[in-house]
Amino acid sequence: MTILKKRKEEISMFCPYCGNENEEKNRFCVHRESSLTEEVKKEVRPPKPRSEGILVLCFVILFVYGLGITLYKLKNPSKTSGQRVAAPTQPQPIVQKIDFPAGIDKQEFNLNPNGWILVKIPQGSKYQYSCPPGTKIRLPNGVEIINSPYRHDRLGTIYTLWMKGSGKATVSIQRFGSLSTSKKEFTINRKESTIDIIGKWQGTYDDNGFLPINFEMELSQTGEVITGTFSEENPHHRSSEPSVLKGTVKGSISGKNIALEKHYTNINWNPVTYNGTLNKDGTKAEGLGWGFIWSMRKR
Structure with missing residues (x-):
């Protein structure tokens, strides 16, 4: 050796x-x-590490990433690029259809707890409904709301309602000669309002499952034209968004009917429309928005 x-x-x-x-x-x-x-x-000398293990690890990472993307698209179809979202289906069963032929401006009917009643509102009309507390009301976008025991006014932007419940319901409409929104302002050909809404207002709205959101408005009035500013809490509380949202208000008033449109200035959100009615002395207003209920009081 x-x-x-x-x-x-x-x-x-x-x-x-x-x-x-x-x-x-x-x-x-x-x-x-x-x-x-x-x-x-x-x-x-120790053996060199094999490259097969690195390839397997890369394959596992790519598989997990692809699986995550697929699950996200399935849960959020409306956020995927180029993907069409199916329109909300009509609720079933529909047990009765209500419409408003010429000369008919009010319909009374009995609700059905086992089926939906389809109410067709003439385009360009303002409608108002009253129904027992607990009545289910479904909007064309698929949102369902539970009616509170008060009446709602809205300018004619929703032309179909579904209602389900027990008791008697009433839907009445008012047809208008013209309704112009080309300048983001509402102009209604009716006599000048006698209610003064100038001043500061405080209110809340219930935004599709969120807790009631507080807001404030400061309104000015020239005849039937309303202008002003607003601020409100951000219901989403995202770190990338302001906690307090601000913007301008435009709209109109006619009699006890009020129509407001909020335009956000510190966040890229679409305008939101508020339609409702004032009480006799003009110190309280309440109504219905696109899938939410709102109310406010004069300070």
């Missing part, structure tokens, strides 16, 4: 790469011994 082989057998008992248990001879480890030949160093 040569000296080199004998030296190799000695160090193989303690080399960390060879499973040595004798720590006292670590000073002879071949990986730190510069006097050994390259042949000995190659024999005890």
